[in-house]
Amino acid sequence: MMPRFPALLAFVGLVMVASPVRSQSVCLPAPRLLTTMPMGGQVGSEFEITISGEHLEQPGELRFSDPRITAAVVHDDAGKPSTNRYTVTIAADCPPGLYEASIMTRLGLSAPRIFTVDTMAESAQAKPATSATEATTIAVNSVCNAIAAARGINHHRFDAKQGQRFVIDCAARGIDSKLKPVVILADATGRDLVAERGGGLLDFNVPADGTYLIKVHDLTFQGGPYFFYRLALREIQADSDLPERMASTRAVNAAAWPPHGLPPKSTSQEAEPNDQHHQAQRIELPCDLTGSFAPEADIDRFEFTAKKGDVWWIEVASNRLGRPTDPTLVVQHIEPSEQEEQRSDVLQLTDIPSPVKVSGNNYAYDGPPYNAGSSDILGKLEIQQDGLHRIQLSDAFGGTRNDPRNVYRLVIRKASPDFALVAWAMHMELRNGDRNALSKPITLRGGATMALEVVAIRRDGFTGEIELAMDNLPDGVTATGLRIPAGKSRGIMLISAAEGAPRGVSSATFYGQAEIDGKSVRRPCRLASMAWPVTNHWSEIPSPRLLHEVAVSVSGNELAPITISPREEGILQVTQGQKLTIPLIHMRRSEFSGSTMSVRTMGTGFEQAPKLDIPLGDDTSEVTLDLAALKTPPGQYQIAFYGGAVAKYRANETDKTKDIVDIVVSKPISIEVKPAESP
């Protein structure tokens, strides 16, 4: 008999199938420092901070990205060390700015958290003051470290006299906070006077003597420890320019700015009025010029004379300077005329696209969740005919905005081929609909190999291959770069810890090397990471940023669930067009769900290899690569296999096991493809 409720049964069946998947976690535990309170301190001061985070078991040294900031664990009266309180000392010679704090744990060095050093006095609010009557006092010319209350508004108060001028700044997103700050200046009763919701400075001229409130909340009224902020109240002169914003982290795309060798300051300045064609500002090429997208709907015009066949490279930085701008540039050839000059478009430049496809808002990953592109400009200008040329530069986002702080730097140069590199921990779809965007510290378990995706932002026509390397690694750790091929933008860095690698940490040097115009050049590779472990980037927008250092650490306490390595060390040799069989050894230290792991191949020349199944229950396997199908030309190669496997994980013997799906990357394999003999 047919079931009467097939739909219901189908649903039950779906639930039964789905439930084991739902119990999986994504990625093995990684230590992450998530909060420090306070989030910074004054130069030359000593104070206590409290930390919190994920997987911070057995916390050890609290480490900063600059040796002039140090920390010592706080001991209680009985001499027992605290697990989350430290005394931080900022040396008097430590420059103000952003630094990173991270903590050494059982699993290795944690993902870092921004720590600010400032010149102003600091305070920390004990808990949010959710009503005007509870408002806590903030001293003038000081910074208050605080958190926003969930479904609440935090109140700070200060006294002011008529005629005084104050600037209020609230650092949040720029110091790794989840807070989208709303800052409102209100009178003593809580009546709103001025609001700043765009993350800008709030400029307040005091209308009358009295007490005023600064109300801070999240745009959508979220709150709690992750919604921290540093509120600065500064008095400035009535006729002063607005001060700079508090320091902020840099976006991933800033890895490509400034170009190597660019002086810190430009050599010339935009001169308004230059909006109209007849007002175009005369420039000589090459040029390096600073300007501003202001006032509203500003168009800056520059003109120069060039000859047919001249080639120039034009680069504009504004978005990469941290400004919310979208520069657009047009070059026109100008044909003077007694009537009306004739203009013809030569070139239009808009965004710098990401060198690799960025993941969209899809069901699962279709690229990395990092964007190395920007709304800035980089392009080649080839002069088609002699004569006058005119550049018009505008901000596509600037139609109704008048903010002189939206600056840009325009560089026009002869070709100077070069590259910049940025890397991040590899993400891939680990289960159906997986959209995690986690901060992943390079914290290695013994026997583990971690893959970093490396992206090259090429400049001025540079197309050569780029070798990748890392130095200054902890003992027992090796790094193998899978090079970025000529004309391509993506490579891989594999960082492996030997099974017996000792617990340790170091600040590594990560770089790429290439030959440009016959010279070997070496450029640093910046590391980017998510500020937070976001488990679903549909519900929470991840905030990737550049890290200050490439910290590599080894747990010394845990081993990888499995190590897959070639049975034979050394270089495997194969003739072009033949099949290569690679025997693999599986060093299993964990049980796994499922009997096989489907793997792909990484490494240029082999990435098109079909998916392969590796038996998880066996100690060895063999994989075969068909070089005829891959059409891999002769040469030296480094490859690795990678896939996702569900390990039965437990941190301690006494714990229950948990199903955790994570990326498994084999040890690197070296291959030499020899030319086929001529028939």
Add this chain to the structure above:
Amino acid sequence: MANPSVNRLTPLLLAIAVSVVASARLTHGEESAKKINFVNDIVPILTKSGCNAGVCHAKAGGGQNGFQLSLLGFEPEQDYQTLVSQGRGRRLFPAAPDTSLLLQKASGQVPHGGGIRLPRDSDGYAMLRLWIEQGTPLSNADDPMLTHIEVVPPSSTVAIGSKQPLRSIAHFSDGTTRDVTNLALYESNQDALAEVSEEGVMQVHDIPGKVAVMVRYQGRVTVHNASIPLSEPTTDPLPETGNFIDEWVLANLQSIGMPISDECDDATFLRRVSLDIAGRLPTLAETRQFLSDENPDKRSVAIDRLLQGGDYADYFANKWTALLKNRRDEASDITSNFAFHAWIRDSLLANKPYDQLVRELLAASGTVLGNPPVAWYKRVKEPKQQMEDVAQLFLGVRMQCAQCHHHPFESWSQADYYSLSAFFTQIGRKPTAVRGEDMIFHQRGMAEAKNPITGEVLRPVALGDSVGDIPPDADPRLRLADWMGDPNNPFFAKALVNRYWKHFFSQGLIEPEDDIRETNPPTNPELLRALEDHFRSSGFDLKELVRVITNSRTYQLSPQPNKQNVVDRQNYSRFYPRRLQAEVMLDAIDRVTESQTSFANLPIGTRAIALPDNSYNKASPFLRVFGRPEGLSVCECERVRSASLAQSLHLMNAKDIKAKLSAPNGTANRLAKDSRSIAEKIDELYLLAFSRYPTPKEFQTAQSYLGEPRNSADNKPLSQEAALQENLQDLIWALINTKEFQFNH
């Protein structure tokens, strides 16, 4: 939502369908001796007979049985082809005109779904027959063209209950005229005041005021303005005027002989102005202070105080947020919705000039977080929709009809439609990390839109006004914003002041408030013009507009009618009470019961008027029953203003209301424990609910009720405090169920 213009049209067309068929009266020349002109002579008959109405054979309505004419004959050339060349030649048969299907159907000789439209003995039938007999000519090269129509008289003063015949005269390019009274179409803009027959006779009913009759003939429109004075006009001298508003209101009232009501008392004023400006009841302290204040300027002071507060910004942001479609369709919309709402609220708080506010919205670029008005482009994605929303919301012009055909009530053509939408054709989008949310920017290029019917490519033109050439680098939206903010713009200021006038007086000077056109004139044009001038000269200062309206004596009139102005509906001789809108009433109940409604994700204490989007309607039966809009439309009509049985039942019986009355920290429980006298407690409740002290009779009733003993559910006597608590709950229940509470009056 259906297009209101079409909705308004439909009854008229149906009326035509059941009416006596019109006849053409040929008055210029020897008609039978000359060739008939299809456009001038035939199409008007088809239109008057309803053949090309939306529900019959208009293409726009689908065209019954494959016979498709242009709506109301706006495309006569197409209609000619339809009649002459289509239908396999059966429609027209010049050799035997009477056997033409057109005539046989129209006269009911063969079955016709639309019934008999042209009896065989009608002039219209004769004219059509003659045209067929003549070989269905289109036109002669020297035939005159229709230039305009005229209604005679153009205006009138008509006594209540009487009739006024109207004559419609068509003017042609050769200087000739033609009486088309029986061929023209008539529509009153206030059926309650006057209706017009098929033959152009206006019948005035029993309500005094101003009424306009739209006269349409062959795509041309004109209007007859009628003034209907009171049957027994007052001879009392007019009171002193407060400001220019009063001058024009009183001048109008004088013209129809209608006296005004008295000035409202202080309590009524304070409650009214607080509800209208701040969307809330006055606080106890405000009420007590105001009622005891002897400052003669205290009303102006109160207005200024209300305008300075965040409540004003909350309340008007609530109004604009719905009109700007700040709608939560996905959970991830929360950030953009909160940002957009906050931007509107902050702009109002800072009293950003209205032209600037609209400019920032219209030409928004960037990301939602960086520039929140970009959120509008998240909801309104297509250039045509953007244009239609902008036209209706900021210009009071409904362009929807003109997308498919010439606007039936206006001069707007399809070219006007697509020329206006061309301003929005260079909007570029880039995806963001947020699903469904784009970055918005001006995409370099020439702005242009194609008329899909003619294929003509049109550059941006603002409702007939040239804005000059827009180079590819310039954002056309900025040019449109410039045009809007121009002091000579005839729409921008008018639309806003009319919208705000309606906010305070329930009745716009033009109704509907976003359907401004020549054929829908204001009831008091001088007043509207004066308000526009004031608004423009103030630098589009929204607070000043509110200030000048609420400081007028007109605004401060009593709602109590006198014997003569009881019938007044549009002359502002008294204050027209209206039900509190959903959010305001919920806040008022929260205030009187001291039981705050909690809204998801928002701080405790957030009031309903400060809700950022529609998502809260789902969890609040109260807001749904009382008609809080969902942000689907740019029309204020989406908000339900009427009262209903469901609303009454909700206030009387709903769980949420009962819970508020008996809330542990609510008013009833607080007052029950309060050591003050019963009299003070009653005073407080009346001040809270009505902003006034109770009358002696009310006081006596309340006092008596509060002193009554109560039994528990198991019939045991309750303690005095418990009984008082229950009685107080009952008293509060009674207060919030009064019309005085539920209405702003």
